[in-house]
Amino acid sequence: MKNKIYFKMKLLLVLVLAIVALISSSAALKDDICGLEHSMNGDGSISCNAYFPSWSYIAETNECGQFVYGGCGGNDNRFESLEECENKCKE
Template sequence: MQRGRIGAQPLRGQAHIHTHLKHVVTDFHHLSCIDVCRLPKDHGGCTHFELRWYYNWQERRCLTLAYGGCFGNANRFITKEECEGFCQARDICRLQVEVCSGIEF
């Protein structure tokens, strides 16, 4: 088997696995991008609750989450600092550019 192939089909998209996925391979012909910070709050499916943080993109801040310990989505961070560092730093890039007025050169 050749590298970069699955069976006889060439691998067209690939994802790098990190703590918080930015790219998810839904099939090997399409690569979907997911903004982790816009995923909804998700407690997961278990009942071993632990304090975690998630990013609420509508409020543009990190809030606490009672995470059940399994399943859930990638919008889940161990610390508030990790949440802010991952999501709030990216929000700066999304700010609208305003035209300056009243400045003379």
């Protein structure tokens, strides 16, 4: 009797761990770049004179948003086209 209970407890534990692993892997981003903040001009205090229409992935909405990159600051979450952004990041 104790062996059956022990087996059921082990089976339940394995199932719970498998479910947690599936959930966490599906929530993972396609690329680490996609988890970076929206890539505008650094902290907003940097103002550069360039004008580069760009796209940045917004993880909260699973969408790519367009913005004008001024040419300095920012991060790698910046793409030259909507297609590039979606291919790299969108689920």
